[in-house]
Amino acid sequence: MGTADLKLGTVILPRSESPKAISRLTEFEWYHKIDSASDLVTPEIDDLLLKAQQTYQSIDDVIKGMGIPLTVGIMEILFKGTVIKKKDYEINEIEEMVEELSKEAPSIIDEPAKLLEDAANTRLSIEEYKSLKDTLEVIRKMKMDLSGFGLMKYFFTNLFVINSADFDEISRSLEGITIYKYDLESKEKSAILVISDTADSEKVLKVLRSFNSNTFKIPEGFPQIPSEAYELAESKIKELTAKQASIKKQLAGLTKKVRRDILSLHEKALVAKDVLETLRKPGGTKHFAVIQGFIPKRMEAKFTESTKQWMSVVEDISDPKLREEIPTLFDNKKFVKTFEVITKSQGIPKAGEPDPTPMIALMWPIFYGLMFADMGHGLLLMALGLLFKFKGQGELSRWGMLIAISGASAAIAGVGAGEAFGYHLDHMGPFEGLLEGGGALHSVSWIVGILSVAELTFEQVINILKVSLFIGIVHLVWAMTLRVIRLMKEGHKLVVFTEAIPNITLYGGIVVVMMCAIGSQYDVMNMYSKVHTEAVPWVTMFLGDWAEVWIITRIAVVIVIASMVIMMVGGVMHAKKHPEDGADPASVIMEVLLGKTVESLAHTISYARLGIMLLVHAALLLTVNNAFSSLGGAASGGAMAMIIGGNLGIMMIEGLIVYIQSLRLHLYEFFTKWYVGGSQPFRQIRPELIYNQFIWKRK
DSSP, rough: OOOOOOEEEEEEEEHHHGGHHHHHHHHHHOEEEEEOOOOOOOOOHHHHHHHHHHHHHHHHHHHHHHTTOSSOOOHHHHHHOOOOEEEEEEESSSHHHHHHHHHHHHHHHHHHHHHHHHHHHHHHHHHHHHEEEEEEEHHHHOOOOOOOOEEEESSEEEEEEEEEGGHHHHHHTTTTTTEEEEEEESSEEEEEEEEEEEEEEEEHHHHHHHHHHBBBOTTTTTSSHHHHHHHHHHHHHHHHHHHHHHHHHHHHEEEEEEEEHHHHHHHHEEEEEEEEEHHHOEESSSSSEEEEEEEEEEHHHHHHHHHTEEEEEEEEOOOHHHHHOOOOOOOOHHHHHTTTTHHHHTTTOOTOOSSSSSHHHHHHHHHHHTTTOOOOOOOOOOHHHHHHHHSSSSHHHHHHHHHHHHHHHHHHHHHHHHTTTEEEEGGHHHHHHHHTTSSSGGTTTTTTTOOOOOOOOHHHHHHHHHHHHHHHHHHHHHHHHHHHHHHHHHHHHHHIIIIHHHHHHHHHHHHHHHHHHHHEEEEEEEESSOOOOOOOTTTTHHHHHBBBHHHHHHHHHHHHHHHHHHHHHHHHHHHHHHHGOOOOOOHHIIIIIIIIHHHHHHHHHHHHHHHHHHHHHHHHHHEEEEEEEHHHHOOOHHHHHHHHHHHHHHHHHHHHHHHHHHHHHIIIIIIHOOOOOBBOBBBOOSSSOSEEOOOOOOO
16 A cells, blocks of 8 residues: 555667567556666667657647547536447557558548648638638729739729728829729728829839728639629638538548547557657667666566566666655555545655555545535435546546545435435435334434434534544544654654654643533633533543543643643754754744644634535525425426426535535645655556557567
8 A cells, every 4th residue: 555666677788679678668568767868869769759750740630620639528428428448459569550550540540631631721712712702892893804904015004992081192192193083882992093104103002002002903813803703702602611511511420430540549659659759768878778767566577577588677776866766656455546636636755755545545535425414415426426437538537436435425424414315314215114113224223313414403513513523633633643753754853752742742632621621511711620520522432431521621731731841942942953944932932832722723623614514515405405395396397496406506516615625624734734745756658548458469
C-alpha cells in the first residue's frame, strides 16, 4: 500500500539496435526514462520519429477537421450511451508499427481528408462570391459593359464607386475632365464614369484614391455587365451552399463510420511518436547507447527478461543526484486507487513521505456518506458513478468510481439516518414488514435510524453534531501524528518534543475541556467543582465511570497549561537558535496563547459541517415532500413534477456542495497539518491506451 519501491534499470547496447530496445521497453511499459545530457542522436530513431510524426500529424489534422473528440464526453455517455471498444493490435517492433501506420493511415484518412479539403475550398469560394456580390449589390442597376474600360491609346475610361457626399469635391478636383454620375440603389453611394485624356490618368487615380475609391473591376471569367455578374454570383453562392451542406452530411456519415478506426489509429501514432521522442537521445558513446530509467522493484525480473538480449543492470539508487529525481509510483489496492485523484490534486508524495491515499479512502466515504445520508439519493448517485466507471475512459472512469463509492457510502449512511428520498425508511412499503418483529431484517433493525433525522428534535441535532465533532477529532489527531512522524524522519527532534507533541496534548486538552463543558450542561465557570459528577461525552465511555466532569476538567486544564508552557519554551529556544526566521520571544508567546488555542477550537468546529450538511439535506427534502403532499400527491401532475424536479435539483446541488466540503476538510484541515508533496509522478514509457489493446508477438 502507498508508494512502490523503485530501482535503477540500465540497458547498454549497440546504438544501431536502439529501435529494438525501444520496442522491448514499450512492451515492458513500467519504465520512467531518465533524461540524459547527451546530444548524440541516433539516425535510425530520428528517421523513424520523422515518419511517425508525419503520420500522426496527418491523422490529427483530419480528426480536428472532422471535429471528433479524442475521448467520449459525459453528455454523450449519459444521453447516447456511446462506448468505443478497444481494438486488439498485434505488435512486435516499433519500426514495423511505424511502417504499418504509414501504410494503413491513407485507407482511413484519405476520403475524409479529401472531403475536408473540398469543404475548405467551397468555403473560400463562397466567401469570394459573397464579397463580389456585396460589391455588385451597389452597382447592379447599370447595364454598361465594363470589358473595354481602362487605359486606351488616347483615352482613359474607368468606373468608380464613391460616397455621394464627396461628388462635388471630386468634380472640383477633376475640373475639365468628363464625369458622368449614376445614382445607385444605395443613396449613400454613387457611381461615376470618368473619361479623360491618357495624360490625366495618374491625376484621376490619385484624386479618387484620396477619397478611398479605387477602380471598379469585375474579376475575369465573369460577365462584365454588373447586373449579369450579380446574377451569376448569386446562383454560384446558392450552388456552393448546397454543395457545402452535402459535404457536411457526407462528413457526418463518415465520422460515424470511421470514428473508432481513426481514434485507434491516432492513438497508435501518438504512442509511436511519444515513445520515440522520449528515447530519442540515449546517453553513451558514438557506437554504444546507454538507456537509464527507474523501474518498480517488484518488476525487476520482468525487466531483466525483456532486455536480456543486451547488457542490462538493475541496481539500488545510490547516486545522490538521482535520489533527488526519484519519481513517485502509487501502489495501492483497487479500492484505494480510486482516491489517488484527490491526492494528485494536492501534489504527489515525496520519497519516504507516507501516501495519504489509504487515509482518504477511509475518511472520504465517512464524510460524504454522513453529509449526503439518503438511501435513495445515494443509490442514484452510485448508479451514475458506475455508468461513468464502465462507459467512461481514462480519468473519467476513475472519477466515475469515486462518485460510485461516494453514492454507496451515502446509501449506507442513509440506512443509519433512516432516510430514502426524504421519507423515513421504517414507513416505506416493503421495509415496514421486514423491519418489524418477526420480519427478515428485524435483527438489524436497530441500525435503521441510529442517527435519526426523522423529527429534527434538539436531541437529534446534538447527537448528530457530537458524532461530527468526534470524526473531526480523529481526523485532526491523525494529521498531527503524521506530522510528528515526518519531523522525526527528517531529524527535527527538538521541534517534535517542544512543538509537535505538545501541540497534540494541547489539542487533546482543549477538546476534553469542550466535552466537559457539554457534560456539565454548559456550566463553564464551575466545571471544576465537585458538584459536577456527570459523565463526560466520549471520555467517560473510553475511561470508565471514574471519569466525572470535575476530575477530568482539572486534569485537562493542567495538560493544556503544561503543553502551552513547553511550546512557549521550545518556541523561544528555536527563535534564539534561528534568528533568521524573524520570530521574537513575545510573538512566540502570543502565537501559542492565542493562535494555537483558537486554532484548536476553530479546526474542530469546522467538522460540524458534517452534521449541518446532513440536516440541510434532510430539511430540503422535507420541504419538497411537504409541498408534494399539499399539491395533491401522486394524483396531481404538478406535484409529480415538483417532487421529481426537487429531488433531482437537491441531488445535483447537494451532491456538488458535499463533494466540495469533503474536499475542503481534506485539503485545508488534514493536508495542511503535515503534507509536503511536490514530487514528480512516475511517467510510464507509453501513455495509457484507451482505444487499443497491444498484443506483443514474440518471434
